[in-house]
Amino acid sequence: MLDAAYAILVGVGLAGFSIEAVATRSGVARTTIYRWWPSKGSLAIESFLEGFRPQLTYADSGSSADDFRTLLQSLARALGGPAGQVAASVVAQAQSDDETRRAFRDAFSEPLRRSTAALLRAGVDSGELRSDLDVPRVIDAAVGALYFRLLTGQSLDRAWAAHLADTLLRGCLAPSVRR
Amino acid sequence: MLDAAYAILVGVGLAGFSIEAVATRSGVARTTIYRWWPSKGSLAIESFLEGFRPQLTYADSGSSADDFRTLLQSLARALGGPAGQVAASVVAQAQSDDETRRAFRDAFSEPLRRSTAALLRAGVDSGELRSDLDVPRVIDAAVGALYFRLLTGQSLDRAWAAHLADTLLRGCLAPSVRR
DNA sequence: GGAATTCGATACACACTGTAGCGTAATGGC
DNA sequence: GCCATTACGCTACAGTGTGTATCGAATTCC
Numbered sequence: 001m002l003d004a005a006y007a008i009l010v011g012v013g014l015a016g017f018s019i020e021a022v023a024t025r026s027g028v029a030r031t032t033i034y035r036w037w038p039s040k041g042s043l044a045i046e047s048f049l050e051g052f053r054p055q056l057t058y059a060d061s062g063s064s065a066d067d068f069r070t071l072l073q074s075l076a077r078a079l080g081g082p083a084g085q086v087a088a089s090v091v092a093q094a095q096s097d098d099e100t101r102r103a104f105r106d107a108f109s110e111p112l113r114r115s116t117a118a119l120l121r122a123g124v125d126s127g128e129l130r131s132d133l134d135v136p137r138v139i140d141a142a143v144g145a146l147y148f149r150l151l152t153g154q155s156l157d158r159a160w161a162a163h164l165a166d167t168l169l170r171g172c173l174a175p176s177v178r179r
Numbered sequence: 180m181l182d183a184a185y186a187i188l189v190g191v192g193l194a195g196f197s198i199e200a201v202a203t204r205s206g207v208a209r210t211t212i213y214r215w216w217p218s219k220g221s222l223a224i225e226s227f228l229e230g231f232r233p234q235l236t237y238a239d240s241g242s243s244a245d246d247f248r249t250l251l252q253s254l255a256r257a258l259g260g261p262a263g264q265v266a267a268s269v270v271a272q273a274q275s276d277d278e279t280r281r282a283f284r285d286a287f288s289e290p291l292r293r294s295t296a297a298l299l300r301a302g303v304d305s306g307e308l309r310s311d312l313d314v315p316r317v318i319d320a321a322v323g324a325l326y327f328r329l330l331t332g333q334s335l336d337r338a339w340a341a342h343l344a345d346t347l348l349r350g351c352l353a354p355s356v357r358r
Numbered sequence: 359g360g361a362a363t364t365c366g367a368t369a370c371a372c373a374c375t376g377t378a379g380c381g382t383a384a385t386g387g388c
Numbered sequence: 389g390c391c392a393t394t395a396c397g398c399t400a401c402a403g404t405g406t407g408t409a410t411c412g413a414a415t416t417c418c
Contacts, residue, residue, distance in 0.1 A: 013274070013275060015276065089274060091330055092271040092272075093271075094330070095192070095193050095330065096194040097194070101331070101332055105331060134342055134346045137324070137342055137347075138346060140324040140343060141320040141321070141323065141343065141347060143323075144320065144323035144324035144328070145316070145319040145320045145324070146323065147326050147330065148322055149323070151270055151273070151274065152273075152280070153280055163316050164316045166313075167316040167317060168316075168320060168350060169350070170350030171349030171351070172349075
């Protein structure tokens with residue numbers, strides 16, 4: 001059923017995503033789906049997590065800047081593909097369903113935020129990044145830019161992510177490392 | 180009818196937003212609404228534009244950095260209020276309706292992008308901002324961060340916007356002006 | 359004052375939701 | 389091997405919203 005839900009979200013998009021459609025496609029009775037998922041949102045988010053989780057690269061090269069760039073690139077690569085369509089659908093669903101919003105935050109958004117924060121803080125500690133770096137804002141900007149491109153249907157690839165990372169990092173590097 | 184649509188989106192949110200509900204609330208027949216708007220999305224976006232347009236501040240203080248900060252603050256202020264709820268609903272609608280997506284981009288997203296780009300380019304020309312500034316990415320980051328906070332239901336106010344602007348500007352200022 | 363337009367009201371076919379009830383097949387413990 | 393539990397398919401149902409068609413009444417324009 002998760003496969004069917006994923007396939008529908010990737011193919012037809014949120015417009016054609018209904019319990020009915022998932023049931024038909026997966027060859028399962030509608031009642032069976034209701035038995036397992038309380039709402040459309042929870043089904044969507046679970047199918048997203050199923051298909052997305054293993055695609056991120058948390059490098060540890062010794063340079064926080066490089067690791068940051070690598071992470072953003074892997075994010076862009078993942079969200080630029082089919083999973084991006086699913087992610088956008090989940091975010092859209094979350095606008096009319098607090099439960100979905102909460103689930104998405106807890107299962108995806110916050111963990112990602114925490115990992116990124118740890119990565120940047122390591123850079124601050126090592127002296128590579130400026131000591132007064134406003135980590136939450138940098139993450140808002142980075143993740144936000146990805147959201148923005150994703151939800152406005154613009155392309156999302158490694159090259160774009162690399163440029164974004166470089167642009168952001170210019171304000172993050174410690175004075176002694178700046179170009 | 181636009182007032183009714185706006186009020187519903189602000190109050191109940193996207194969940195309770197239906198042609199039916201707008202008709203009932205505005206005391207109008209459902210058929211009349213269908214006569215004027217081809218889709219739910221076009222109704223939502225028009226009610227958004229009606230209630231939002233006049234709220235942005237395009238300052239011209241002589242400093243691009245200050246103007247950028249001011250613009251971001253006014254955006255945050257506007258989107259942090261009731262209109263933000265409506266904007267989020269429109270973006271969500273746009274995920275299942277290409278027409279809505281296109282309309283939102285043409286009527287809101289792109290003009291805002293263009294104005295911001297002009298503002299930043301003026302800073303580049305005046306020498307306040309670095310000559311190799313990647314303007315599109317800075318805008319992606321700034322606008323994206325706003326989107327992100329908006330769509331994940333996080334607060335959005337002037338103080339946050341000011342910190343965001345400062346964080347971004349650190350990577351934008353020309354070497355001679357840097358702190 | 360007559361024509362054109364716009365509206366309200368009703369009706370209809372359709373799709374999806376969410377719940378309930380019932381019979382059936384598989385599973386797992388003893 | 390038997391029996392209880394569990395999960396499933398199927399059907400039915402009431403409710404809500406969609407989108408279209410039709411028609412008479414009200415309003416506006418000239």
